[in-house]
Amino acid sequence: MAEKKMKKETASKKKEAKTEKTKAAPAAKSALAPMTDAKNARVGVFICHCGTNIAGSVDIKAVEEYARSLPGVAFAANYQYVCSTPGQKIITDAINEHNLTGTVVAACSPRLHEPTFRMATKMGGLNPFRFEMANIREQGAWVHMHDREGATEKAKDAIRIAVAKASLLQDLIPKSVPVEKAAMVVGAGIAGMQAALDLANAGIKTYLIEKSPTIGGRMSQLDKTFPTLDCSQCILTPKMVDVGRAENIELMTYTEVESVEGYIGNFDVTLRRKPRGVLTPAEAEARGLVGGGCNGCGDCEPVCPVIKPNLFEMGMKPRKAIYIYHPQVVPLIYTVDFDSCIKCGLCVTACGEKKAIDLEAKDEFVKVKVGTAILALGYDMFPIEKKEEWGYQKYENVVNSLEFERLICASGPTGGHMVRPSDGVTPKKVAFLLCAGSRDNTGVGKPYCSRFCCMYSLKHAHQLIEKIPGVQPYIFYMDIRSFGKMYEEFYYRIQDEGARFIRGRVANILEDPDTKNLIIMADDTLLDRPMKLEVDMVVLAAAVQPSSDTDRTRKLFGVSCSLDGWLLEAHPKLNPCGTTTAGVYIAGVCQGPKDIPDTVSSAEGAASAASIPIHMGEVELEPYFAQCIEEKCAGCGMCVNLCPYQALALVEKDGRKVMEVTEAKCKGCGTCGGFCPGGAIWMQHFATPQIIAQIDAFLLGGAK
Amino acid sequence: MADEWKPQILGIICNWCSYAGADLAGSARTQYPPDIRIVRIMCTGRVDPLFILKAFTDGADGVLVSGCHFGDCHYLAGNFKGAKRMFMVKSLLKNIGLEDKRLRMTFVSASEGAKWAKVVEDVVNTVHALGPNPLKELAP
Numbered sequence: 066m067a068e069k070k071m072k073k074e075t076a077s078k079k080k081e082a083k084t085e086k087t088k089a090a091p092a093a094k095s096a097l098a099p100m101t102d103a104k105n106a107r108v109g110v111f112i113c114h115c116g117t118n119i120a121g122s123v124d125i126k127a128v129e130e131y132a133r134s135l136p137g138v139a140f141a142a143n144y145q146y147v148c149s150t151p152g153q154k155i156i157t158d159a160i161n162e163h164n165l166t167g168t169v170v171a172a173c174s175p176r177l178h179e180p181t182f183r184m185a186t187k188m189g190g191l192n193p194f195r196f197e198m199a200n201i202r203e204q205g206a207w208v209h210m211h212d213r214e215g216a217t218e219k220a221k222d223a224i225r226i227a228v229a230k231a232s233l234l235q236d237l238i239p240k241s242v243p244v245e246k247a248a249m250v251v252g253a254g255i256a257g258m259q260a261a262l263d264l265a266n267a268g269i270k271t272y273l274i275e276k277s278p279t280i281g282g283r284m285s286q287l288d289k290t291f292p293t294l295d296c297s298q299c300i301l302t303p304k305m306v307d308v309g310r311a312e313n314i315e316l317m318t319y320t321e322v323e324s325v326e327g328y329i330g331n332f333d334v335t336l337r338r339k340p341r342g343v344l345t346p347a348e349a350e351a352r353g354l355v356g357g358g359c360n361g362c363g364d365c366e367p368v369c370p371v372i373k374p375n376l377f378e379m380g381m382k383p384r385k386a387i388y389i390y391h392p393q394v395v396p397l398i399y400t401v402d403f404d405s406c407i408k409c410g411l412c413v414t415a416c417g418e419k420k421a422i423d424l425e426a427k428d429e430f431v432k433v434k435v436g437t438a439i440l441a442l443g444y445d446m447f448p449i450e451k452k453e454e455w456g457y458q459k460y461e462n463v464v465n466s467l468e469f470e471r472l473i474c475a476s477g478p479t480g481g482h483m484v485r486p487s488d489g490v491t492p493k494k495v496a497f498l499l500c501a502g503s504r505d506n507t508g509v510g511k512p513y514c515s516r517f518c519c520m521y522s523l524k525h526a527h528q529l530i531e532k533i534p535g536v537q538p539y540i541f542y543m544d545i546r547s548f549g550k551m552y553e554e555f556y557y558r559i560q561d562e563g564a565r566f567i568r569g570r571v572a573n574i575l576e577d578p579d580t581k582n583l584i585i586m587a588d589d590t591l592l593d594r595p596m597k598l599e600v601d602m603v604v605l606a607a608a609v610q611p612s613s614d615t616d617r618t619r620k621l622f623g624v625s626c627s628l629d630g631w632l633l634e635a636h637p638k639l640n641p642c643g644t645t646t647a648g649v650y651i652a653g654v655c656q657g658p659k660d661i662p663d664t665v666s667s668a669e670g671a672a673s674a675a676s677i678p679i680h681m682g683e684v685e686l687e688p689y690f691a692q693c694i695e696e697k698c699a700g701c702g703m704c705v706n707l708c709p710y711q712a713l714a715l716v717e718k719d720g721r722k723v724m725e726v727t728e729a730k731c732k733g734c735g736t737c738g739g740f741c742p743g744g745a746i747w748m749q750h751f752a753t754p755q756i757i758a759q760i761d762a763f764l765l766g767g768a769k
Numbered sequence: 770m771a772d773e774w775k776p777q778i779l780g781i782i783c784n785w786c787s788y789a790g791a792d793l794a795g796s797a798r799t800q801y802p803p804d805i806r807i808v809r810i811m812c813t814g815r816v817d818p819l820f821i822l823k824a825f826t827d828g829a830d831g832v833l834v835s836g837c838h839f840g841d842c843h844y845l846a847g848n849f850k851g852a853k854r855m856f857m858v859k860s861l862l863k864n865i866g867l868e869d870k871r872l873r874m875t876f877v878s879a880s881e882g883a884k885w886a887k888v889v890e891d892v893v894n895t896v897h898a899l900g901p902n903p904l905k906e907l908a909p
Contacts, residue, residue, distance in 0.1 A: 174792045175809070176784075203795025204807055208886070215803035222806050623843055625786065627880040645785055645843065645879070689811060707814075709845040734844035735815030739851065744819075751810055757823055759808045764777060764827035 103758070106232035107139035109165040110224060111156055113147040113172035115202055122206040124217045128171070131221045135766075137232045139163045148178055153185040160189030167191070167231035171199035171224050192236035194688070194750060199227040222763060229762030233755045239685040240728060244330035244678045245436040249274065251322055251618060254282020255301065255661060256653025256668040257441035258308050263672035265313035269679055272433055273308065274336060275318045276614065279394035281305055282443055286377065286467060288474035290661055291524040292555035298393060298476065305395040319400060321614070323430065325621045326710075328732060329648030330436050330684050340426035342387070342401025349421060359421040361389070361397035365412035371405050379468045381486075382478035387412050387422070391476060401426075437648045437675040440622060440632060441668065442615045442655035447502040447608035451509050455498065455605055460576040461487040462583055463603045465501075466521060473528050483532050485602045487581040491533055492601035496585055497522045498571050499542040502608035511608045513629055516658035518606035519546045523556055525604060526564040538564045539598065541571050541587055549660065567596070574603060609658055622649045631657045642671040647684070650675050689733030689750050691726050697745035698723040704737035704746060713737060776830040776896040778805045780889075781820060783813050783848070786837035786878045793882030801886040802893045805833065812836065813874070814847025818858045821872060825862070828905045831871045831896035835888065838876045848876070868899050 110132040114120035125143050132141040140163040144152045147170055156168055168191065170182045175198040183193035201220040209216035246269065250261045253275035261273040273280070285305075287297035308314055323337040349358030371386035384390075386406040387399050401412075401424065413422045449465055450458040457463045462485045464472070475481035485492045499522055502510035519542070526538035545566070547556040560566065569588040576583055577599070585598045611630040619626060623646040625633040632651045635643035642650045652671035653664040678684050691704075691713070700722030705713045712730035715722045724745070738748040747753075782788050788809050794801070810816065813836030824832050834855060836848035852874055859869040873892055877885045 174788075174795070176789060176792055200792075200807070203792040205795075205803075207795040207798050208801055209803045210798060210800060212803055219803045219806065226806060226808065620840060623845075625837075625841060625879050628878075633879055645789075707850060709847070732844060734812035734847045735810065736812060736844065736847045736850050739815045739817045739854070748815065751815060753817060753819070756808060756810070756817075756820055760779060760820060760824050760829075761827060763779060763806045763808075764824060764829055 103137060103229075103232040106137040106167060107163065107165050108137050108167045108169055108228050108231045109140040109156070109159045109163060110135075110138055110142075110169045110171065110228065111147050111152075111159075112141070112143040112201075112224075113152070113170065114143065114145045115172060115206075116145065119172070119202050119206040119220075122210050122213055122216045123201060123220045124213065127217055128201075128220050128224065132171075132224050132228070135225055135228050137228055139165060147172055148181050153181070153188070156182065156185040157189035160186065160191055165189075165191065167195040167197070167234055169197050169199055169224060169227045169231045171201045171220060171227070173202040174198075174200050174204070192238075194237035195231065195234045197227045197231040197234065199223040225762045225766050226759045229758040229766065230755050233752075233758055235749070237688040237749055239688045240690075241683045241685055242328075242330050242729060243683050244681065245332075245434050246270065246679055247272065247433070247435045248675050248679060249332070249334060249433070249435040249438040250441060250652075251438065252276075252282070252441035252443055252653070252655070253280035253308070253316070253318070254441060254443045254653065255284040255304075256443070256655075256664045256671075257282070257439070258304055259665050259668035260439045260441060260652050260672040260675070261314050262304065262307060262311065263669055264676055265311045267672075267676050267680075268313065269676055270313050270315070272315050272317060272334075272336075272435065274320050274322060275316075276321050277390075278319050278341070278398070278400040279390050279396070280308060280316065280318060281393075281395070283467075284661060285391070285393070286379075286470055288470050288477070289524060289528060291520045292549075292551045294524070294527070302393050305393065309395040316396065317431075318396060320431075322618055322621055325438075325623075327434075328686065329678060332435050332438055332648065334433050334435060334438070336431045336433065338429040338431060340401075340403060340428060341398070342403065342406070342422060342424055342426045343399045344421050344423060345396065345398055349419070354420050357418070357420045359398045360419065361399070363389075363399075364415045364417075365399060365422065368411040368415045370409060370411065371407060373402065373405050378471050378478045379465075381468065381471060436679045437650065438622060439650045439652050439668075439671045439675050440618065440624065440655060441652040441671075442618055442632070443612045444609040444654040444658070445612045447511060447610045449502050449605050449607040452502055452505075454573050455501065455571065455603070456574045456576065456583075457605055460574070460581070460583060460603075461485075462492075462576075462581055462601065463574065463605065465605050465607045466518065466525070467607075469525055469604045473525070473532070483529065485581075490601075493533070493535060494537050494539070494600040495529055495602045495604060496539045496541060496571075496583070496598065496600045497525060497604045497606060499540065499545075499606045500570070500608075501605040504543060505608070511610065511629060513608075513658070514546065515606075515608045516546070517660040518608075519544075520549070520552055520555070520660065522604070522606045523547070523559045523564075526559050527562060530562050530564070539600065540564055540566050541585075542566060542568055543570065549662065567591075569596075609654065611655060615655055622646060624649055624651065627657075631655065642667060642674050648675075648678060687733065687750075689735075689748065690728045690731045691733070691735070691737050692747040692749060693724045693726060694745045694747055695723045697743045699743050699745070700724070701742070704741055707736050707740055709734070709736070774901060776804050776893065776901070777828065778831040778833060778892060778896055779824045779829045780805045780807045780833045780835065781810060781813070781816055782807060782834070782877075783836040783843075784809055784811050785843040786841065786876075787835035787885065789879035790877040790881045790885040793880065794885045795882075797882050799882055799886040801889045804893050804896075805889050812842065812844050812847035813851035814842075814844060816851050816854065818854055818861070821858050822861070825867060825871070825902060825904060828902055829871075830899070830902045831873070831892055833888070833892050834872070834874045835877050835885075836874075838878055841878060867902075867904070870895055871899060871902070
C-alpha cells in the first residue's frame with residue numbers, strides 16, 4: 066500500500082513538473098527566434114522504401130542524396146521499412162550519434178504512422194513534436210505510379226518542405242485532461258443496447274438515448290432471424306429488459322441530442338426530451354403523486370378518439386393518439402402524439418387516480434457530461450417507390466421486406482396470417498426481388514450492396530413454405546451473397562425446399578386490375594430469354610440507407626460520412642469503430658449495412674473502445690494550442706469572435722487589453738491565427754514562421 | 770520550351786477532409802499529375818492570406834486551398850471562415866493584376882479520393898492555360 070502511495074506521489078510530482086513546463090512555454094516562446102533555430106538545426110531524414118510501394122516509383126538513392134545536400138540536414142538514410150523495429154532503431158540511434166534536433170521520415174501518410182515515428186523520436190531522447198513527416202507514398206508513389214521522374218521530384222520537394230518545418234519545430238508537451246466516468250450511446254437498437262449493456266457491465270455510467278418512445282430498433286420489427294430461425298423478439302426482449310433494469314444505464318427514450326460541446330473526456334451534451342405527455346412513476350412521485358404515473362395498463366387507449374397509422378407496423382395497423390408501439394415496449398410507458406392529439410381529455414379521465422397524463426407537457430432540456438460517446442444511429446428503408454417500374458405504393462400487393470416481416474409476424478397486424486393486402490387472401494405465388502434499389506448504378510437507387518437482403522429473402526421464402534402449403538416462392542436475384550457462418554448451407558436448404566431462383570433483374574411489373582395479381586417482366590439471364598410471370602404478391606428487398614436524423618446527429622459530434630451517407634470510420638480495416646473525433650465511436654449499421662451478428666460485434670467493439678479512455682482516467686490532447694504573443698497583440702478582439710469554442714478572451718494586462726487562451730477549450734484549428742492582423746497568435750506546431758518556411762522551401766529552396 | 774514548363778502549385782489542405790481524401794486517392798491508386806506540393810494544416814480556417822500572397826511572390830504558378838464541405842468542418846465552421854478570406858484574397862490578386870484563377874478553394878471530403886484527383890487535374894490544367902506566374906520575371 067505504502068509503496069503504491071509513494072509511486073502515486075512521485076507521479077503527481079512529475080505531473081506538476083510537467084505543468085510547470087507547459088506554463089513556462091508561452092514565456093519562452095515570446096522570445097523564440099525561429100531563424101536562429103533554423104541555422105542551428107540538425108535534422109535527420111529517413112526515407113522508407115515501403116517494400117516496392119515507394120521504391121517502385123521513386124528513386125530512393127537519388128532522393129537520399131538530395132536530402133543530404135539540403136541545408137540543416139545532418140544525416141540521411143534509407144531503409145526497407147522504417148516503421149519496423151530495426152527501422153525505428155535507425156532513427157533513435159541517429160538522434161544520439163548525430164546530435165539531431167529534429168527528424169523527418171519520408172514514407173506514408175502522417176495520418177497512418179505519425180504516432181509511430183513520434184514515439185521513435187521520443188525514444189531517441191528528442192521531444193516527439195520535433196518530428197515531421199513527408200508523405201511520399203499516398204500523395205507520391207501511389208498516385209504517380211508510371212511517372213518515376215515526377216514522383217522522384219515530388220518526393221524531393223516533399224522532403225525539402227518537411228525539413229524546413231522540422232528545422233523550426235519546438236518542444237511541446239501534450240496536455241493531460243481527466244476523463245468523465247460516464248459514456249453516452251445514441252440510438253437504442255440492438256447495436257446501441259449491446260454497447261450500453263457492455264459499458265454498464267464494465268462499471269461505467271451510461272446514458273442511452275433513443276429518439277422513439279421505445280428501445281429495440283429495427284430488430285424488434287423482425288419476425289425470425291436467419292439462418293438459425295430464432296424468433297427475433299424472443300432473443301431481443303431479454304436484452305431490452307436488461308437495459309431497462311441495468312443500474313448503470315440511464316435510459317432516455319423519446320429524447321434527441323440537441324447540442325454537443327467539449328472534447329474527449331469532457332463532452333457536455335444537451336438533450337431534448339420531447340414532450341411525452343405521460344409521466345413515469347418516478348416523475349409522478351417527483352410531482353408529489355405517490356403511487357401515480359403510468360403503469361402501462363392501457364385504460365387510456367380505447368377512449369382516445371384519434372386514429373393514426375402505427376409506424377412500428379409499417380402503417381398497416383391503427384394506433385390512437387395515445388399509444389404504445391407493441392406490448393413488449395421498454396419502458397412500458399404510453400406516449401401522446403401531440404401532432405394528432407385533439408386534447409379532448411378523455412384519456413386523462415380514464416387514467417383517473419394515477420394522474421399519469423399531462424397534456425400540457427413541453428420540451429425539456431437536460432445537460433449531461435460524458436467522457437466518450439457511441440453513435441448507433443441505425444438505418445431506414447430506401448424509399449423504393451422511387452424505382453417506379455416496380456409499382457410500390459401504386460399496386461397494393463407490392464410490399465417492401467419490412468412490411469412483409471410484419472405481415473408474417475405472429476404479433477403483426479394480421480396475427481401472423483400471411484395474407485396479401487388487396488383482398489386478405491393467402492398468396493400462392495410470391496415473387497421476391499433482390500437488390501431492389503441496391504447495387505443500382507442508374508442514379509435512382511444506391512450503388513452499394515445492402516448486404517443482408519439476400520439472406521432475409523431466403524428466410525422469407527422459407528417462412529412462406531413453412532406456413533402456406535403449396536406456395537411457390539420465386540426469387541429474382543443478381544447474385545446470392547450468403548457470406549456468413551452457416552449462410553451458404555441455409556441457401557442450399559431453401560433451394561431444396563423448393564424456392565425457384567431466377568437470375569435476372571425485373572424490368573417492369575404490371576397489375577391486373579381485376580384480380581390485383583402482378584405480372585412480372587424479367588430477363589432470365591441463365592436461360593438467356595425474356596420471361597413473363599403472374600404472381601399474387603411481390604416483395605421488394607429494398608436497399609437500406611442511413612436513418613433520417615443521421616446527418617444532423619453526426620454533425621453535432623463532428624463525425625464525417627462517406628459518399629453514401631454512412632458514418633466514416635477512422636480506418637476501414639484497423640479502426641472500424643473509431644472516428645476522426647477522439648472519444649466518439651460508431652456501432653452497427655450507421656457505419657454501413659450489417660446483419661445482426663456483425664452489428665452486435667461492432668457494438669461490442671465500440672463499447673470496448675469507448676471504455677478505454679474512461680478506464681485510463683485521463684487522456685492526452687495534442688498540444689496544438691493557440692498562444693498569444695502579447696507584445697504584438699493590439700487587443701482588437703477579432704480572434705475572440707472567430708473562435709468556435711469560446712477559448713479566447715480579452716483580458717487587462719499592464720493597462721491594456723490582450724488576448725488570453727484557455728488551453729483546455731482550444732482545439733487547435735487555427736482560425737484565430739489565420740486572421741490575426743498583427744500576427745500575434747502563435748499556433749503551436751502550425752506557427753506562421755513554420756508554414757512560411759515550408760512555402761519558401763518549396764518555391765525558393767529547390768535547385769531549379 | 771513551353772511544353773517543358775512544369776507549373777509549381779502549392780496545395781494548402783486541411784488534415785481532416787482534403788488530406789484524408791488525398792490519402793484515399795493514394796490507396797485507391799488514382800493517378801493524377803505530379804505538379805502539386807502539399808502543406809498540411811489542421812483547418813482551412815488557419816490559412817492566413819499572407820501564406821497565399823507569399824506563395825505568389827515566391828513564384829508559385831497556382832495555389833489550391835482545400836478543406837471540408839460546409840457543415841462538415843472538424844472545427845464547426847473554420848472552412849467557412851477560411852473561404853470568406855479567399856474571396857478577399859482573390860480580389861486582392863485581381864487588383865495587383867494577377868489572374869485570380871490562380872487561386873482556387875475546393876471542398877473535398879475524406880471519402881472523395883476520386884474528386885481530389887479530379888480537382889488537382891483541373892487546377893493543373895487551369896494553371897497550364899494561364900502560363901507561368903508573371904511575378905517570376907520581376908524577381909531579382
